[in-house]
Structure formats: structure tokens, C-alpha cells
Amino acid sequence: MRRYFGRKLFIYALTFFLAATIDWMIPRFMPGDPVQNMLSRAALHAEAAEVMHGYYTRAFGLDVPVWQQYINFWIALFHGDLGTSVYLFPQPVLQIIMRAVPYDIFLLLPAILLSWLAGNKFGAFAARSKWLDNTISPLGYILTATPYMWLGILLAWFFGIVLGIFPIAGAYSFTMRPHLSWAFVGNLLKHWFLPFASLFLVKFGGWAIGMRNMIIYELEADYSHYLEALGAPRKLVRQYAYRNAILPQITGLGLDLGVVVAGALVTEVVFSYPGIGYLILAAIQNQDYFLIQGCFLFIIIGVLLANFIIDIVYVIVDPRTRTGMQGETV
């Protein structure tokens, strides 16, 4: 057990190190000069620009040799310093990200968890009879094949423009200031609903189809046939099949949860929802490499963390991993 997690931790640490290094390279080796880019927008005259360029280069720590920059990057990282944004200068990158992350969690966590629960239930349900399968499965396939963007636009058009019952942009009305009141919370939920629904529906289709296929596969497995041959009632056979079919779904859930902090780029763009996805787009458009770098670092951490949690959950729910570990230590 110890050795298993020790080895896993080592692999995660190594992955993080490599991913962070690649992440560090992005702003340094990309074409274009972020500082120059920022100054050009300020439209200063040449002399002042020269001075400012020197100032900002120092401010961003770009005046030392590359290897020194790399070491500084790690030192700063361990102090929780992700650098300074160019596009929202002089706000620290970390602060900007921290402002966006709650929106992602608020939007994606319910969408992922609820669609997972509902999808599994419906998928298992669909595998129950031909009739259900013929109605639920096509619906699932249509939903999961729908592009997020397309469904988002469709929902925005129908509920936002035709019916006019839901707002279609932002996390709350521009006229409001964030504060704790029923009016504000209601407003927040209203803005949240359409992006949530578009994510939920597409994901739901995917989970339902996945579960349906897995259950049918498990019902055709040898152990299911053996139970049937010994006259076990359907209920028991299904119960076993469900429990085994849910294992790959848990992996899928973990992978999905890992990108919670990455936001849902397309959906957030469609609904101008201020999460990380929206932020990444803004950062790219403004060539704000430090902000891009910060966002990616966050995503890396999120994915690795989720994977690690899934590893632990798997050890609990799937005895095969546990025995595999014993085999290793013997």
C-alpha cells in the first residue's frame, strides 16, 4: 500500500515538474514580445517607450539569463507567485485566477456531478428493456453528439431571446454589485442556469450512453451468465453488473472533475461567463502570456489532483487494484 502510493506520488511529482517546465517555456519561447505588445497599445512616444520597456522587462524578471529565470520561476511558484498580468497590469496573475475560479466551480461542479448521477441512473435504466433502450439511447446519442457551442447558442436563443426568461450574458447583472441578498443570489442563479443546462445536457447524454454500454457488456460477462445458470434472480445479476459497470464511469468522472478549474471554454465564451475558460480566451487575445501560463498551471494542478483522488477511490471500490498492490510488494 505504502509503496504503491509512494510510487504514484513520485510519478505525479515528475509529471507536475515536466508540465510546469513546459508551461514556463510558453511565454519565453512564443513569438511576439508581451512587453512590447502592452506598450504599443499605450501609444507612448519612442523615448518613453524605451524607458518603460526596460522598466517592465525588469518588473517581469526578463532581464536575467534564461536559466536564472527558470530557477526564479520555481522559487516564485513555491511562494505562490505566478507573476504579473500584462493585460490587467499590475494585478498579480494569481489574484485574477482566484477571482475566476469560484465561477468555474459553481458552474461545473454541479453540472458534472448531477449529469454523472442522472446519466448513470438513466443508462442503467435503459439497459433494462428493449423499449426503454430504443427511446433513451437515441436521445443520449443525440445529446452527447451535440457540440456545446451549438446547444449553448440554441438555449440562449430560445430561453433568452424568444422567451426572454433567462439572461444570456455574464454571471450577474451589470447593474448589481456582488453582495449577500436574496435578490443577488436569485440573479446569480438566473445567469447560471443556461450555461449549466447546456453543460448538463451534453454530459448527461455521454454518461447515459457510457453506462448503458458498460452494463450490457457486464451482463454478457461470464460471471453474469454463471449467476443466471444457477438461477439467480435478475435483481442480483443486475446489481453486480451495475457495480462493475460503474468503475470505468468513476474514472471518467475523475477526468472530468480534473478540468473543473479549466472551466468550460466554449460555454463560458457563449454566455460571457467569467470563469477560467473565458479568462484564457481573453489572455490569448491580449497575448498575456503570464496569464495563460498561470491558467495552465492551475489546470495542470487540477488534473493531477483529480487523478490522484481517483487512484485512491479506485483502491477502495475495486478490489483488483488492491490485490495488484499486494502482488507488487511480494
Added chain:
Amino acid sequence: MSLQVENLKVYYQTLGGDVKALDGATFSVADGEIMGLAGESGCGKTTLGHSLIRLTPPMRFIEGRVTLDGKELPVWDMEEMNVFRFKKISIIPQYAMNAMNPTRKIGKMTAELLESRRVNAQATWPELKRRLDLVELSHDVLNMYPIELSGGMKQRMVMVLSTLLDPSLLIADEITSALDVSSQKAVVEMLVEFRNQRCCNSVIVITHDISILYQIADSIMIMYAGQLAEKAPTETIIHAPRHPYTQLLISSLPEIGVKHDEKRLSGIPGRPPLLLDPPAGCRFRERCPVAFDACLEPPPFTEVASDHFVACWKEA
């Protein structure tokens, strides 16, 4: 008479048409009899075994009658058969290595299975442990997952499980083919011991390995291309077979102890016919060295001597 099968026909429904994998089998297995069922791969042995206990699509029941201890088995009805399964008729499947749910501890699975059949698991436990002793498995296996057992252990565990409710008929499908020679011997001896101790009444042992049958079977039934060729007491099949196919099969064994399927190709020229569209008349005709005019008609499976049945015009 423990088991009686009359003119049982079970086909596989495929896109290309019906595969006539079991085409009119009539035989019986006596109380306490261990009957060996042998024949080339694909001749329908597993199909026959499954037809008696778990007949599911693409298998399709065509006609026939199966009686066990005087009661007709509704083999065509998945639901109604449940009453008989496990308690009256049971199987050690060909896939015994994967027969147990990989994510449940064996003991827990056993208890859940028993309870689902309304058998008190607690009351059964002492007997379960006694039988584990019988097959030389430690009681600890009940606390293990199937993956923690070796192939031979799984095979014995499934044997204990399948016979736990003392079925009247046990179908043992290829219980030795996945094992090494010494475990093979142990497993078949345990099977005989189970029969002797009345853990099961009659047994049908399906195998490729005639030498195993020579050790344990009271009688042997030979199948060819979805039909019965010959059934007789073991000594008769080995030393005085009368069906040309059986004769070739036995003579192609250089000595008892060699699996016949390894030797088959050199022993009997030709291949068995495809069961999707089998030839009319005797299905062995193409390969039969003594075929003659009458063989264009299908030969009946007739009793040529006491307890000796042959499907061949030469013997009829």
C-alpha cells in the same frame, strides 16, 4: 432414470440462417451415472450442456423433451427454469476461470447467491466448509477475491459452488482443459468423490480428453456434427466401438493418455461439415471409409445391444 432427453433440437440463430448445433439428441443418464461426452471441437457438446440449463439467444429451442427425475424441464423458458437451476440441475461452465464476480469476495458472493435463491446461507456454511476441505481449499478463500486464486483453485471453487445444493444432475464442461496434468487428475478424482458422497447424483462430463473419461466415466457418448454417434459403457466404447467415427477416434489415440484432438487431423482425414447447412443423410458420410448407398438417409440412433446405442446404417 435421472435424465431423459428426447429428440432435442436447439439451433443458433444467425444472420446466415440456423446453425444446427444440436439436431435431435435422444439419450438418458441413469441415477449416479457419470456420462462422458466427447467429440471434436464444435460438434455441439457445450450447446447440449447449455440447452439443458440456460438456453438463451442466439440459441433457439426447436423441439424436444427433457425430463429430470420424472419431471419435465421447461428448458425453453428462462424464467420457469429458475426453480430447477442450482437445486436440481447445475453446471460447471467451460469458462469456470471467469465465472465468479471479480469485485466480490467469494464468500460474500456465495452468501448473496444462496440468499437470492431463498436458501439460508448461515445454515449452509458448515457444509460449504466441509466441501472446501474435500477439494483441499483453505477456508480463507471465502475471504478472497477470485483474482487471488490460481486457475486450479478457481476450478475447484466453482465445483464446490455449483454442487452446493446437491443437484440431481451436474454438467461439467471441460473442467480439466485449463489445468496441468497433475491438477487434472486431482480435479477429476474430486469430481468422482463428489458423486460418491452424493453431492450430486448424475454427472455429464464434457471433455476433449478421452483418457480422462476412461478413468472416471461409467459411460461415454460420442457426438459428431451436432448429432449423437454412439453411446455405450466406457469399456465398450474404448475396446469395442461400433460406429466408424468412434472407431477412428479411438484408434487414432496411440495410447490412452493422449488428447485426441491433437492427433485428430492425422487420424481422420477430412473436416466435419459446417452446421449452417449440413449435408442430408449421415453427417459423417464424407469422411466415412465404409459409407454406402443407405447413408444418404440419416441413420437412426438405435440400441444395438443392451445400453449400446449407435447411429449407423452398418450397425442398424
